[in-house]
Amino acid sequence: MRDYELMWILPGTSSDEDGEKSLETVKSLITENGGEVSSAALWGRRSLSYPIKKNGEGAYYLARFSIEPKATSEINRAMEANQDVLRHLLVKEEPKKAAAAES
Numbered sequence: 001m002r003d004y005e006l007m008w009i010l011p012g013t014s015s016d017e018d019g020e021k022s023l024e025t026v027k028s029l030i031t032e033n034g035g036e037v038s039s040a041a042l043w044g045r046r047s048l049s050y051p052i053k054k055n056g057e058g059a060y061y062l063a064r065f066s067i068e069p070k071a072t073s074e075i076n077r078a079m080e081a082n083q084d085v086l087r088h089l090l091v092k093e094e095p096k097k098a099a100a101a102e103s
Contacts, residue, residue: 001036001066003095008079008088012045012057019059022084026063029078035067052086064093 010022019042027037040063048058067075072090079088 002069003064003066003093004072004090005093006063006065006075006079006088006090007043008061009048009052009058009086010061010084011053011055011086012059013055014059014084018084019061022082023061023063025082026061029075030063030065030067033067033071033074035065035071037063037065039064055086058086 006026008022008026010019014022023040023042027040030037041061043060043062045057045059048056052058069092076088076090079085079090
């Protein structure tokens with residue numbers, strides 16, 4: 001299993017309930033695909049650099065989890081299919097370099 005981070009943006013007009021629903025959806029998506037969520041939370045509301053689907057503000061969410069690399073394609077597909085998500089980004093966390101810490 002590898003460690004990943006998933007960040008997604010909901011419209012700034014979305015309610016706290018919408019955000020909680022989105023968090024639960026992502027958590028269940030990860031666990032259904034054999035992953036383990038270490039943390040998932042609202043990262044904050046910020047102005048967007050440019051309008052996305054006529055939204056000038058977005059609510060950013062961040063989830064950290066471990067999952068098999070094969071399952072990431074299903075997570076990407078589900079995030080792209082979700083009409084409420086303005087943008088998402090799934091990245092692999094690199095392991096900490098022990099050699100760099102020793103120097």
